[in-house]
Amino acid sequence: MPMPRALIGSALASLLLAGCGGADTTDANDTPATPTGTEPAPSPENGGGDEAEFSPIQVSGTWEPYSPDATAITYDDAVPEGKAVDVEVQPEGDAGTRFTLTVRGLEPDRDYGSHVHTKPCGKDPADSGPHYQHNADPEGSPSTNPAYANPENEVWLDFTTDGEGNAESTATVDFRPRQGEANSVVIHENHTKTGPGEAGKAGDRLGCVNVPM
Template identity: 55%
Template sequence: MGLRSATALLGIVVCALGAAGPALADPPAARPAFSLVTFVEYTPGAHGVTYDAASVPVGSRAAVLAAPDHGGTTVALLVRGLLPGRAYGAHVHQKPCGATGDAAGPHFQHVPDPVQPSVDPQYANPRNEIWLDLTTDMNGNARSSAGVDWQFGDRPAGSVVLHAEHTHTGPGQAGTAGPRLACVTVDF
């Protein structure tokens, strides 16, 4: 499934966002992974968590689709009901959502940086990580997708985290995007 196909498939789930509740059961990693959530304050087992309800309101929604693609992976993110006209950073992280944004761990990196937290552009870049930065429209809706030439394999990721600003790329700050505002657990 190519980037266009993944984006088109994600478009199909837009209608489902109107009825979003708890995350749907995610398929095994060999098939596309999908998570559809309504953001709530943290409760154990929540798949869509807001850590900053002023920036990611309770009741706003998100869908994440990850699809293997000829040795690569395409990930698409769709959000509804966030703040209008606002930039958000978004990245795939190593662990599922938890009580705080830090529970999701660092960004998932295909080739892990031996120095953590990773701010070296050699490792913290959109070819080695999955970056899904977006800017919402007048209604607080947006979509983003990214493709990489690798798959998760035996080191699956666990979530997509929304950050306070678009991702920085310079040395010493590469991959940073401000505080963690919300999290979507995805069984990559």
């Protein structure tokens, strides 16, 4: 007897469902297959971490009175208006940094202090905040403990000008400034002190260069 059409249709549907249901979307270890054309999400292991690549920085300007757009701000006649200043920040080795400060036309044959500070330059000399410290003094800032206020944990760029008021100072440290936590280079009136209770002090702030790092 011929099979009823309803039964034939049901049998065919069962065969089709069996064929579709047999497709496997996992590998031999039951790991879901990655769809074709997609890539793994970025992660520190595959080079997609959040830490930005350190790039060289170069800032050049001339000293001028404060304005919101000023690159180099003078607060004292010992840093004369219109004279040039340059700051370079370069990676050194795998994790170090080299800083170079070049000044022209300051007072001749004079000692100046200089450090990297945490905040941008402002209208008030104190606006640039304390020195940047790679390992911060737990007692807070300003830090005068030589265990923290020293040229290995901070960036000191003290210099002495020549007979024409020119100088270049270089400091190399074994760290990279944390992004956004170092923003200026400040010129001080004296070379930096190193003794207990006065370490890091260098007198009044005479000028400030905006160097966001």
